[in-house]
Amino acid sequence: MRIRFVVAAGLSALTLLAGCGESSPEPGAASDGRVSGTITVFAAASLTESFTTIGERFEKAHPGTTVTFSFAGSSGLATQINEGAPADVFASAAPQNMTAVTSAISPVTFARNQLVIVVAKGNPKRVTGLADLAKPDLKVALCAEAVPCGAASASAIAASGVKITPVTLEQDVKAALSKVKLGEVDAALVYRTDAKAAAADVDGIEFAESAKAINDYPIAALRDAPNPAGARAFVEFVLAPEALAVLTEAGFQAP
Template identity: 70%
Template sequence: MLTVNSLRFAVAGLAVLLTSSLAACGGETTDSAGTAAAGPGSAGGPVTVFAAASLTESFTTLGKQFESAHPGSTVTFNFGGSSALATQINEGAPADVFASAAPKNMQAVTDAGTPTTFVRNQLVIAVGKGNPQGVTGLTDLTKPDLKVALCADAVPCGAATKTATTAAGVTITPVTLEQDVKAALAKVKLGEVDAALVYRTDAKASAADIDAIEFPESATAMNDYPIAVLKTARNPAGGQAFVDYVLSAEGTKVLIEAGFQAP
């Protein structure tokens, strides 16, 4: 006959067995509602992406789509000039993925993994709506009465500008040098300058506020955009899943619609 004490020992032993069995079934944890929670290495966990400023609109869209395709995932972006982002990463800023507007800045990141070029971009001249100054090409930007904003040489849009102006044989004296392409474009939108050299994608995103003037020398200054999962990624699985999504048919569709070109 079972005594009270022996019954207690039997129940306790069964509880231990059940706990051990559940632990052996995998590393998933559950929240108070019993839903499996993604671990830090899961594609469903938080993903931090450092991306060139010119990717702001398209990557914001891709981030929302990625979260829908990967329930439980959250994507956090840090947009800025590629050179500044590379410096932040090298100084220890936490990031899982880096998407640069030029290979040079990707190469500067000591912890970059194997990069993949996913799109290309091209410069245009951004002017006020209706092109009040009648700008038709780079030569017009050399006029002394025209106020022009350019990107600093250290950032990809600045390096591309230098290549294009050298090809055209012109020297532009800007009234301001900006640290990313969005800042240069903002000067035109605010009416602080008459023109700026920006990426075609940024001009397209702001088509309601500015006009874009194409110029032939931009073909000599195409920028390749590489993307990579960082070796120091806190969530390498999530980072790789995001990169894969950017490279997928869905990701490519968003990027091409934004004005980027296939590599």
């Protein structure tokens, strides 16, 4: 009897140890493969409308998840991530800002965007192209060159050979657009998608030089994501047909 007890006790101990050695699901992943919890997405300001819709659809497709967004200029978001801000996913308006984020895991380009000139509804200043923005009586807003819309604007302006002196340099594309909507400037260079989203308040004017400055938009889960399972699921969702259709409808181009 004594021998049997020792063996049984030994087997029980081994079973207990084996149970302790089983790995638990990673944060955001349930044992049945579902994702859950909050997914924090840092995204370029120009993605505000599209990603808000995509986030709502993701939550419906994955009950138990909540997608929260931080929309701003890509360069500022990259800095925040590198300084330790708790984010799961980063979607940038330009590859260089994604490259600056060392924790980005295998970034993938999911969309492209192109600049247009925006003016007040009805185009009271009769702007027809980039050359008009050089007129001394025209107030122009541009994005700062540190952010993707500013870098793209600088490339397009350089390609045109026109000298434009802005009255303000904004930290993201929504701020530049707002200057026109509020009547503080006569024109601004913004993305086609932003002009389309604000079509009730502004007119968008295409210009040929914008073809010299098309921005690629990469997305990536982050290595230190608080919700790694949710981060991967959101990136996969953005790359799937349903989300790509939302982006196309907003005016983004396929990569």
